[in-house]
Amino acid sequence: MSVKKLVSVLFALTMISGLLAACATPPPATAQVVTQIVAGTPMVVTATQAPTVNPYNDNAPITVWIDQPRQPAIDAFLKANPQDASLIKTVIVDREQFPSKVLLFNNTNQGWPDVVFAEPRLVARVADAAHNFPLDLTGWVPADTISNYSAMDNCTFNGKVYCLRNDLAQFVTYYNAPLMTQFGYTVPTTWEDYQALSDKLAKDHPGYYLGTFGDGWSFLSFFEASNCPTHQLVDVGTLNINVADPNCTRAASLVDHMIANKTLYNTDFFNTQFDALITANKVLMFEGPAWMWGSFGGAKGDWWTTANHQLGVAAPFKWAADPAPVVAAMGGAAWTVSRHTQNPKLAVALITFVTEDKTLWTGSENFPAYKPIQSLWQQAVSSNPLFANDPFPIMQAAANEISPLDNWPRFDLISPLTQFTQDTYQKKLTVTANLTEISTLFTPLAQAEGYNVVSK
Amino acid sequence: MANLSMRVEDQSTKKVRHSSSRRYWNRRTNVAYLFLLPYILFMLAFGLGPGIYALIISFADYSSGLPRYFAAGIKNYLAVFKDSRFAFTFTNIGKFLLISVPVGIALVVLLALLLHMRPGRVASTLRTLFFIPGAAAGPAVVLLVIFMLTPQVSPFGFLLKLMGFNAFNDLITPGSLAFIFLIMGFFVGAGMWIAIQYGALEGISPEVMEAATMDGCNEWQKALYIKLPLIRPYIIYQFILIFAGNVQLFVEPQLLSNQTYIHANVPLVWSPNQLAYSFAFDLGNFGAAAALALIMLIIGLGASYLMVRWTGFFKIEN
Numbered sequence: 001m002s003v004k005k006l007v008s009v010l011f012a013l014t015m016i017s018g019l020l021a022a023c024a025t026p027p028p029a030t031a032q033v034v035t036q037i038v039a040g041t042p043m044v045v046t047a048t049q050a051p052t053v054n055p056y057n058d059n060a061p062i063t064v065w066i067d068q069p070r071q072p073a074i075d076a077f078l079k080a081n082p083q084d085a086s087l088i089k090t091v092i093v094d095r096e097q098f099p100s101k102v103l104l105f106n107n108t109n110q111g112w113p114d115v116v117f118a119e120p121r122l123v124a125r126v127a128d129a130a131h132n133f134p135l136d137l138t139g140w141v142p143a144d145t146i147s148n149y150s151a152m153d154n155c156t157f158n159g160k161v162y163c164l165r166n167d168l169a170q171f172v173t174y175y176n177a178p179l180m181t182q183f184g185y186t187v188p189t190t191w192e193d194y195q196a197l198s199d200k201l202a203k204d205h206p207g208y209y210l211g212t213f214g215d216g217w218s219f220l221s222f223f224e225a226s227n228c229p230t231h232q233l234v235d236v237g238t239l240n241i242n243v244a245d246p247n248c249t250r251a252a253s254l255v256d257h258m259i260a261n262k263t264l265y266n267t268d269f270f271n272t273q274f275d276a277l278i279t280a281n282k283v284l285m286f287e288g289p290a291w292m293w294g295s296f297g298g299a300k301g302d303w304w305t306t307a308n309h310q311l312g313v314a315a316p317f318k319w320a321a322d323p324a325p326v327v328a329a330m331g332g333a334a335w336t337v338s339r340h341t342q343n344p345k346l347a348v349a350l351i352t353f354v355t356e357d358k359t360l361w362t363g364s365e366n367f368p369a370y371k372p373i374q375s376l377w378q379q380a381v382s383s384n385p386l387f388a389n390d391p392f393p394i395m396q397a398a399a400n401e402i403s404p405l406d407n408w409p410r411f412d413l414i415s416p417l418t419q420f421t422q423d424t425y426q427k428k429l430t431v432t433a434n435l436t437e438i439s440t441l442f443t444p445l446a447q448a449e450g451y452n453v454v455s456k
Numbered sequence: 457m458a459n460l461s462m463r464v465e466d467q468s469t470k471k472v473r474h475s476s477s478r479r480y481w482n483r484r485t486n487v488a489y490l491f492l493l494p495y496i497l498f499m500l501a502f503g504l505g506p507g508i509y510a511l512i513i514s515f516a517d518y519s520s521g522l523p524r525y526f527a528a529g530i531k532n533y534l535a536v537f538k539d540s541r542f543a544f545t546f547t548n549i550g551k552f553l554l555i556s557v558p559v560g561i562a563l564v565v566l567l568a569l570l571l572h573m574r575p576g577r578v579a580s581t582l583r584t585l586f587f588i589p590g591a592a593a594g595p596a597v598v599l600l601v602i603f604m605l606t607p608q609v610s611p612f613g614f615l616l617k618l619m620g621f622n623a624f625n626d627l628i629t630p631g632s633l634a635f636i637f638l639i640m641g642f643f644v645g646a647g648m649w650i651a652i653q654y655g656a657l658e659g660i661s662p663e664v665m666e667a668a669t670m671d672g673c674n675e676w677q678k679a680l681y682i683k684l685p686l687i688r689p690y691i692i693y694q695f696i697l698i699f700a701g702n703v704q705l706f707v708e709p710q711l712l713s714n715q716t717y718i719h720a721n722v723p724l725v726w727s728p729n730q731l732a733y734s735f736a737f738d739l740g741n742f743g744a745a746a747a748l749a750l751i752m753l754i755i756g757l758g759a760s761y762l763m764v765r766w767t768g769f770f771k772i773e774n
Contacts, residue, residue: 099737100737103736103742106740109522128740129521130520130521130739130741131521132521272608273608412724415724416724418719419723422625422719422720423630423721426626426629444540447540448539448540448739449739
């Protein structure tokens with residue numbers, strides 16, 4: 001076939017398919033509340049939904065997306081509500097894929113899950129105009145119930161409640177209590193004391209560690225806790241990225257100091273080499289999220305083995321100049337409901353049950369976001385022989401100090417930050433010297449998402 | 457029938473013969489189309505169909521989440537060119553092609569020529585051995601290569617440590633990525649191409665080889681002056697397919713940049729196909745993703761066309 005012929009055939013096919021596409025039924029014009037971002041400025045375009053005679057069906061089945069650890073919660077709901085057993089289909093998913101999957105379902109106009117277990121940072125990503133996924137829960141969950149949940153800021157977008165918090169993941173200080181006594185150290189309360197301790201440790205006991213710095217989460221454990229504006233949401237459409245801020249440089253010089261005196265390891269928290277060090281009692285302390293004690297031979301003991309009464313929990317460090325600690329968070333999930341669901345009644349019943357049920361939370365390693373059951377959780381945790389001291393008051397105090405920086409923009413922070421830490425190590429630069437790379441990495445991601453990037 | 461042909465007799469002999477020969481050819485081409493049919497159907501369904509769909513949605517506007525056809529004009533194409541990652545990804549893929557295409561072809565042809573020099577059990581065993589890794593699919597190979605390049609677990613860990621690589625992250629740097637992808641690609645693809653080039657070498661007429669031996673060629677001269685020019689069309693064919701395949705690099709960088717499981721210094725978006733994926737699934741702009749996919753198609757087609765024109769690949773000899 002000659003090229004000319006080929007081109008004409010292709011042209012004909014294109015025309016035919018174009019006609020077919022034009023003839024196809026256009027997607028139904030549904031009334032939507034759409035937040036459009038026009039040239040960086042957020043603009044709320046509201047189209048009122050035409051009143052309909054109950055568009056919902058109380059007997060419609062729902063699909064629930066969860067991860068493996070959430071299975072017992074669903075099972076408990078089904079046990080308590082056997083009549084709904086046939087209506088609930090659970091699917092175990094990798095929830096990092098949740099935003100992309102929603103886009104696919106939007107394209108086919110079907111297939112959305114009804115309930116999804118995901119962190120508020122993922123809910124934020126499906127709450128924009130392109131995804132337009134979550135259901136506003138204000139009409140479905142009574143206001144006084146919503147006010148019983150902690151940290152609902154992360155679930156509230158423009159006054160709409162798009163999720164209910166499941167658990168909180170505020171950072172606290174975990175330390176090896178017998179080892180601290182053996183070395184004659186006291187747990188620092190400020191980052192300055194922490195740095196001073198690192199010098200002492202490096203001198204007296206080389207080969208021991210005070211933490212790790214090697215991925216996005218460990219980065220945030222230092223920088224979010226320093227209130228460093230690497231990703232500060234000024235408003236819905238504006239993101240402040242300013243790594244020259246003194247809050248950033250003080251964290252950077254702390255990290256550099258401790259990398260230099262070899263008291264910070266260079267991986268993420270769950271790296272096999274770092275885990276071996278923890279199990280071998282070579283790690284004196286590190287900042288970790290509230291759920292991390294479960295990895296210490298506690299509820300599951302899936303990562304680290306520790307003797308009883310070895311794990312100490314202390315308040316997260318604060319900067320001497322700051323009035324109170326600013327606490328970073330690693331996860332802390334939520335439940336969100338789809339606006340496409342046929343059965344919001346059942347969906348809401350499910351998410352309130354799994355976040356509020358007493359028996360379910362008694363044995364959990366996660367810090368419950370639902371305030372009325374926090375005291376119950378306290379009884380289980382405080383009496384756990386794993387701990388050297390009662391961790392509950394510390395965790396409870398830290399829960400109220402979570403940084404506003406835990407409200408994430410609509411893009412993933414961890415991957416670029418992990419790349420930043422690895423790149424810094426590979427280039428043999430100090431974190432301070434390489435800090436501007438963060439703004440180089442974040443700015444295009446933020447702009448692609450429609451943010452107006454400022455630096456102040 | 458016999459009577460009939462008797463009646464028409466001589467005057468129509470020529471005609472009958474002509475028509476019968478035409479019918480013979482028609483039947484032959486019909487059968488050919490029948491054999492081609494499954495391929496054509498699948499090509500329409502999974503090749504041309506999606507291509508046309510991409511062309512349509514590359515002009516669709518996705519700013520509200522759902523497509524509005526023909527509403528975007530060329531905005532999606534502009535969005536692709538304006539994206540800050542566009543130049544970065546195309547520089548990366550350009551470097552990768554510059555390394556992977558010539559190295560891939562040279563190594564494959566060299567190995568095929570070497571195998572062909574010593575035909576027999578050793579050569580056929582080796583050929584099979586080379587072929588086996590091709591059974592592993594792309595993602596599995598990525599995991600395998602990560603395993604091989606992690607000094608703590610790799611069977612060649614001592615070698616890596618001798619070379620000064622103590623951790624996986626010492627090896628994976630932005631500068632080394634193109635080479636890592638070359639290793640991954642070569643490991644999977646080389647076996648098949650060695651088999652193809654070996655087949656081409658087997659197809660060389662024994663008389664030609666005998667004549668070369670008579671004229672006093674040694675094995676190396678035979679390989680260089682006789683075999684290599686004779687398998688040239690297959691090398692061009694390999695170039696076209698390897699270029700088209702490598703320009704679409706996606707799985708390897710995508711898996712390596714998964715920071716949830718692999719904490720390596722790999723940019724989130726390294727290749728143009730990843731950029732298209734990012735347009736679609738990070739930003740929800742399927743239109744820009746389609747536009748970029750079509751740009752990639754044009755690059756692949758353009759390179760193949762130039763190669764075919766330059767070498768006269770489709771010219772039928774004699």
